[in-house]
Amino acid sequence: MKVLVTDPIADAGLDRLREAGYEVETAYDVEGDALLEAVSDANGLIVRSGTQVTAEVFEAAPDLVIVGRAGIGVDNIDIDAATQHGVIVANAPEGNVRAAAEHTVAMGFAAARSIPQAHARLKDGEWAKSDYLGNEVNGKTLGVVGLGRVGQEVAKKFSSLGMDIVAYDPYIGEERADQLGAELVEFDACLSRADFLTVHTPLTPETEGLISTDELETMGSGYLVNCARGGVVDEAALAEAVDAGVIDGAAVDVFADEPVSPDNPLLSVDDVVVTPHLGASTSAAQENVAVSTADQIVAAFRDEPVINALNAPSVDESAFPRIQPYIGLAETAGKIAAQLLDGRLGEVEVTYTGDIAGEDIELVTASALKGVFAPLEWQVNAVNAPQVAKERGIEVVESKSRQSDDFQSLVTVTVRNGDEEMTVSGTLFTGEDPRIVRINGYRLDAIPYGQMLVARNYDKPGVIGFIGTVLGENDVNIAGMFNARRAKAGGEALTVYNLDDDVPESVREKLLADDRIIDVDLITL
Ligand SMILES: NC(=O)c1ccc[n+]([C@@H]2O[C@H](COP(=O)([O-])OP(=O)(O)OC[C@H]3O[C@@H](n4cnc5c(N)ncnc54)[C@H](O)[C@@H]3O)[C@@H](O)[C@H]2O)c1
Numbered sequence: 001m002k003v004l005v006t007d008p009i010a011d012a013g014l015d016r017l018r019e020a021g022y023e024v025e026t027a028y029d030v031e032g033d034a035l036l037e038a039v040s041d042a043n044g045l046i047v048r049s050g051t052q053v054t055a056e057v058f059e060a061a062p063d064l065v066i067v068g069r070a071g072i073g074v075d076n077i078d079i080d081a082a083t084q085h086g087v088i089v090a091n092a093p094e095g096n097v098r099a100a101a102e103h104t105v106a107m108g109f110a111a112a113r114s115i116p117q118a119h120a121r122l123k124d125g126e127w128a129k130s131d132y133l134g135n136e137v138n139g140k141t142l143g144v145v146g147l148g149r150v151g152q153e154v155a156k157k158f159s160s161l162g163m164d165i166v167a168y169d170p171y172i173g174e175e176r177a178d179q180l181g182a183e184l185v186e187f188d189a190c191l192s193r194a195d196f197l198t199v200h201t202p203l204t205p206e207t208e209g210l211i212s213t214d215e216l217e218t219m220g221s222g223y224l225v226n227c228a229r230g231g232v233v234d235e236a237a238l239a240e241a242v243d244a245g246v247i248d249g250a251a252v253d254v255f256a257d258e259p260v261s262p263d264n265p266l267l268s269v270d271d272v273v274v275t276p277h278l279g280a281s282t283s284a285a286q287e288n289v290a291v292s293t294a295d296q297i298v299a300a301f302r303d304e305p306v307i308n309a310l311n312a313p314s315v316d317e318s319a320f321p322r323i324q325p326y327i328g329l330a331e332t333a334g335k336i337a338a339q340l341l342d343g344r345l346g347e348v349e350v351t352y353t354g355d356i357a358g359e360d361i362e363l364v365t366a367s368a369l370k371g372v373f374a375p376l377e378w379q380v381n382a383v384n385a386p387q388v389a390k391e392r393g394i395e396v397v398e399s400k401s402r403q404s405d406d407f408q409s410l411v412t413v414t415v416r417n418g419d420e421e422m423t424v425s426g427t428l429f430t431g432e433d434p435r436i437v438r439i440n441g442y443r444l445d446a447i448p449y450g451q452m453l454v455a456r457n458y459d460k461p462g463v464i465g466f467i468g469t470v471l472g473e474n475d476v477n478i479a480g481m482f483n484a485r486r487a488k489a490g491g492e493a494l495t496v497y498n499l500d501d502d503v504p505e506s507v508r509e510k511l512l513a514d515d516r517i518i519d520v521d522l523i524t525l
């Protein structure tokens with residue numbers, strides 16, 4: 001497996017990947033065709049904010065399994081395109097929170113005390129003491145827009161410096177805000193009450209341009225700090241507001257286009273302090289996010305849960321060992337059901353009975369769908385299976401019942417084409433050996449692997465012998481078989497054969513020509 005790394009990350013992350021036995025290629029600052037070329041044989045891609053991971057990148061990377069973002073913001077990654085291509089996107093949401101919060105505090109002070117401006121003049125030999133009269137934070141109000149991980153950490157730090165906290169975040173509970181001593185208020189109140197306003201939302205269509213001319217006028221005075229994402233604050237409007245004295249100053253770490261162009265209006269306003277996206281740039285933060293991202297790449301390559309996946313069914317790490325064996329079982333049941341169904345697939349139902357019904361089974365259902373779609377040769381995995389179903393108009397139903405009469409846990413996949421349905425149930429013997437125990441009401445004990453033949457026939461003497469003879473005459477060796485019948489002798493029966501060899505179509509036709517045989521399906525697992 002090969003991992004391409006296109007933005008600099010800490011050596012600890014690269015070492016972790018190499019220790020796991022993967023090839024690591026670093027190609028910092030590649031873009032355009034060079035990026036498409038570099039990613040063409042990669043199985044993993046690690047980026048920070050410097051690489052635009054567009055739909056084109058996914059098209060150019062047929063073997064890509066995961067994109068790891070060594071940091072928080074994923075606005076540079078086309079997650080919808082990733083999902084379409086079945087690629088996991090995972091970030092490292094914890095590792096740089098403290099670094100970002102500390103930088104925000106530093107930027108607030110830098111703006112309020114004009115530290116960079118005074119520093120530059122002193123370095124030029126000028127003692128400009130009387131030009132600077134700053135503002136304290138003690139006793140003032142901090143307005144936080146976006147009270148998530150970084151916003152909360154910033155609120156705590158400024159609160160300990162004597163500030164009152166008001167916050168605007170429509171998605172956070174009153175209780176959490178109370179714990180932080182923050183007053184949740186409406187957006188306009190947050191703007192107008194803040195002496196310092198700090199922004200900590202992601203960049204989304206909803207937050208793009210959230211703070212512009214009108215909002216800066218509502219602030220009326222004070223300082224604005226943006227260490228979240230460029231684009232959330234309109235840069236031209238902010239430059240104009242500071243220049244015109246609508247607000248006292250600003251501190252900006254992030255820009256709509258990075259690296260920032262020399263004619264960006266914020267660079268020419270003296271009371272705007274700027275840094276080149278340094279919020280996460282501490283050695284501790286970089287080590288944290290690099291190792292966390294490498295761990296997620298390793299997990300994805302080993303088919304283990306990727307805990308910070310943003311577009312794949314999530315599963316709790318502690319619950320994973322309990323559901324892991326059912327992932328393969330559900331996929332197998334899905335594959336068998338789909339191969340036994342004739343006609344166009346219209347609906348898939350996955351039913352969980354017994355202990356498994358008490359687990360978080362999102363990933364198991366996605367695996368069942370992957371199995372159902374596998375014979376159709378769509379490029380499907382557990383990441384994109386639910387979306388593929390939606391796009392193709394295939395209804396997916398999931399149901400659970402803790403009560404089970406026969407088995408400790410049973411996973412049943414039913415596929416329907418309108419008139420017809422096919423139901424396949426599987427369980428795990430001794431917690432790990434997969435068995436198919438029901439096919440459309442027939443009770444079985446079939447071991448699912450390799451090539452299988454499923455015959456429906458009238459339960460008459462000699463039928464099984466006939467099937468065995470035809471297969472034997474054509475050099476198809478039977479490795480195992482299980483026969484089941486519905487009710488009494490003479491009715492319909494179903495036999496599942498495990499085979500060592502492929503069955504040519506001519507052999508299937510020979511079997512079907514016998515009027516004791518109703519149907520013959522060949523299954524490949
Ligand atoms: N400058 C840096 O180097 C640096 C470092 C770390 C994080 N960041 C950025 O900081 C931002 C916040 O990161 P985080 O880890 O706290 O994210 P988070 O997801 O934990 O928090 C974001 C918060 O914003 C809120 N939010 C979303 N839309 C909103 C809206 N329209 N109005 C108000 N609130 C809204 C969410 O409810 C959430 O509570 C991200 O954009 C991230 O990329 C920058």
Ligand SMILES: O=C(O)[C@H](O)COP(=O)(O)O
Nearest residue numbers: 048049050071072073280
């Ligand atoms: O979203 C983030 O994690 C920060 O903005 C850091 O970005 P960077 O990894 O490009 O420094």
